Amino acid sequence: MERESFEDEEVAALLNEHYVSIKVDREERPDIDNLYMSVCQALTGSGGWPLTVLLTPDKKPFFAGTYFPKRQMYGRMGLMEVLGQLQKKWSDNPEQIIEVSDKIMQEIDNHVTKPQQGMLDEDLFDKAFEDYLQTFDPEYGGFGSAPKFPTPHNLLFLMAYSEMYDRREALQMVEKTLEGMYRGGMHDHVGFGFARYSTDEKWLVPHFEKMLYDNALLVMAYLEGYQLTGKRLWAEVAENVLTYIQRDMTSPGGAFYSAEDADSEGVEGKFYLFSQGDVEEALDLKDLDTYCHIYDITPEGNFEGSNIPNLIQAVPQDYAKEHNIKLLELTTQLEKSRQKLFDYREKRVHPFKDDKVLTSWNGLMIAAFAKAAKVIQNPSYTQAATKAADFIWFRMRQEDGRLLARYREGDTAFTAYLDDYAFLMWGLIELYEATGDTEYVKRVISLKDIMIEDFWDEADGGFYFSSRHGEKLLSRSKELYDGAIPSGNSVAALQLSKLAAITQDPELTSLVDRQLQVFTGTAVQYPMGYAMYLLSAMQPFQGGREIVLSGNRDDTHMQDMVAAVQQAYLPGASVVYNWEGEAGEKLRELLPHIADMKPVSGKAAAYICEHFSCKEPVTTLEALREALVDVT
Known part of the structure; x- marks a missing residue:
């Protein structure tokens, strides 16, 4: 829509004459995004981005949708038609539109922003497992059909469920998914890290954008897979992701950047794709055949005439047996080829890097580095986590101790959201467990006190997404759905459970119990959508x-x-x-x-x-x- 409409002079003229245009960065203002996404879902039955919402002058929504072409096409209304028709309705009868907007907000307040309570019991975990089993792809791993998202919190729940209830099938689903994601093209086999999602069921063709939060959560999933199975490959995958983060996504001050674009030079994936000629130019002749065979590099390509390196069809261990090569010798050869291809790729125009620092996403990556420091016993990971945690603590807090949500080029902004507190608590608890430094326990307790004061709903229970000190929007929602990122309520419940055990605080335990009960009725309706909540809800049954x-x-x-x-x-x-x-x-x-x-x-x-x-x-x-x- 940016190219088709917002940069188009005809559209701009219509907007500027009759509307006040506001473009929201949903990563900086997730509170606005959450509110109006709820509106879109209530009005249309679905949501997504780009999100297009029309509001009255007092910010009440009366129309919402996602993508609109400039003109009507393929049965989809065009933005010019929508803007023209609604402007005329507003001019002719604004009272009618105001009445519609009031009804929409009443519906949002009554149904969308209020969770459904219920009694928590262990049947919920079994129901979730059965749902995962029904949607699991036994051939390539993952759940559902294309596009496939990694959603690592699904795997974190299934591993915990497998151990707690001795359900081997749950762990098998996890292992198949970890393997599928690693072998596919969604995993960058040349420079490491994972793309945002796969457009196909094989995990071959990614949407090439790389997000900090995906990589943080995937590191934790692969580390826990390693802990459960002892399969060294999973630890190596996690280490490779952290290599990418330290190399490409870490600021001079130690904080972590947010994302890398899919596009370079205006073409999606151009930075990551190789022709066979590219590979021939980058590699020595003696290594060429081996690399091309194992990583699926062909003259015709596996994606639009180019190649995405992947291991879907070939496994180095099998290749070594077939060609009577020692596995160590083969892996050494492949690593040398990877490095040469990486050096070759580095000379290209890089995708744009989103270098803003978000407290919430940094909390997740701090947790990932700290967990890796424990599991792999690597002190350099502790140093990375410590540096990022100190950056947030000393540069992204106000004088009263409250967090700010975003930092970029010396500028901090936006009252922090629930996710910022919950995710940073996660990182700091993992960092305490990695270092034994009491300072991190103190920081967690400080964040807990502010989080309860600013976000807790004393009347009905649960945490609001936005702080009582933040901008007053039309409604304060309570988020539970664990989408690409787990919800702040789910993560808060898990971390507060751990803190309650550390402090032996029965009042905090009671608060967590109440929080879990507040959302049980919601989670029961679609357990697969609440994986992190399920993981949190298991804690009371395990006894703190x-x-x-x-x-x-x-x-x-x-x-x-x-x-x-x-x-x-x-x-x-x-x-x-x-x-x-x-x-x-x-x-x-x-x-x-x-x-x-x-x-x-x-x-x-x-x-x-x-x-x-x-x-x-x-x-x-x-x-x-x-x-x-x-x-x-």
Whole structure:
């Protein structure tokens, strides 16, 4: 629409004569987007972008839709016709349009912005699993038909469900999906990272845009897949994504940029596509045949005459067996070819980089780096997460401690939304578990206090999407649907559950229970749309699990126990480090209940607690590992 209408002088003349045109960046103002998307869905039965809404002068909507061509075509109304007809109706009878807009807002207030309560029970998880099973693609992985979105929170729920209820089929769906996404062209096999979604069922042809949030959530899904299966490839995929983020998407100050465009030089995917001639120019002759065979590079191409490197048809392990080559030798050769192709591609015009820093998306990537630091035991990931967290904390907060949503080129703007608080809490809790630094627990508690004060609905429960200090819109909604990004309410419930276990705060536990009940009736209607909510809702049935490790921070045995806990798959469990001496004094002041959880006979000890009670401490690595199996 930008090219067809908004840059067209005829359309512009009509708009400028009769309308006030406002273009909203939905990433900077998701509160506006959420409100008017609800309107579009209520009026048309569906939504999407570009979102086109016409409002009265007091900002009440009376017409909404998504894409409109300039002129009517293929049975779709044109923007010129819509604007002309509605302008005439407004001139002839504005009262009628105002009456329509009032009814629309009443409908939104009564039905769309208010969740449905219900009683939470475990049948909801089984119903969700059955729905996933019905829509699962057994050939390529993923759910539903094209286009396919990664939605990693679906996988996070299914892995937790598989472990909690011993349902191997759930994990098999996850593994097939992880494999399909990795092997397909949606995964950038040359420069790493994942595109936004696949336009086909094979994961071959992506919409080439790369989003920070997708890559953060995918890192966490692949890491948890590695924790559950021990399959090293999944850890390598996560590491490669983080390589891409550190190389291309990290600001000099350590914060993470938002996205890279699909287009370069006005052509979608041009940066990522290769002709066979390109590959021949980039690679040595001795490596050419092997790379082209494995990565599906042909003269005719696999996409509009060009090639998207992928592993859908070939697997390096099988190729090594067929050609009697040692796998290590083959992977070394392929890595050298990848690097040469990457260097060749770097000389091209790059896609535009959206270099704004969003607090919410940075929270997700902080969580991803911190989780990788734990699972892979790589301190460089801790440093990346720490640097980004400090950037947000010291540059994107107001004097009263409240967050701001966006930073770009020294300018911060917009009162933060629920997602900013919930996602940053997620990142900081993961960072505490990676570092044992009490400062991050303090930050989480500070954010929790502000989030409850500014977003919690005391009357009906649940968190509003926008702060009471933000711009007053026509309606304050409560978001639960876990779309491409999980909802702030779902993530807040999960992180507050973990914080309640850390602090042993029964009032916070009650608040989380109430929050979950508020949305149960909504989730029951379509469980697959609420994967992160389901993951959060599993926590009460697991008993608020907490693991307290007590010992000398410099003791190698204590360090081995810490590593064992950090590497274990413990969805929703909280970890507390009760360091001996001054290193742990600040945390004991903050969490007095851990003061009695001391080392046993001078040995580092692990206390595993559920339902506000703890088992006998264990002091050996073997006993700890056995106990961790029981925790999951």
